[in-house]
Amino acid sequence: MKNVTVTMEDSVADWARMEAARRNTSVSRLIGEMLAEKMRRDDAYERAMREALEFKSFGVSSGPYFTREEMYDRSTRRRVP
Numbered sequence: 001m002k003n004v005t006v007t008m009e010d011s012v013a014d015w016a017r018m019e020a021a022r023r024n025t026s027v028s029r030l031i032g033e034m035l036a037e038k039m040r041r042d043d044a045y046e047r048a049m050r051e052a053l054e055f056k057s058f059g060v061s062s063g064p065y066f067t068r069e070e071m072y073d074r075s076t077r078r079r080v081p
Helices: 010-022 027-054
Strands: none
Touching: 010 027
């Protein structure tokens, strides 16, 4: 484990001390856990983004795509199977 010095506003330090006490832990461990959680969330987001950008379509269209007007035309009723 590495030791680091963190600079923060007094109000933030007060909140961190109260939150650490509420969780029965140290400010150092609280900050470490918060940063580890942020790292996991960011990694998961970037992984999901990469997968979404690599997504290939399910197949080819059997005909021309609907125009925007056709897609939102409510004058004709469609049958739902």
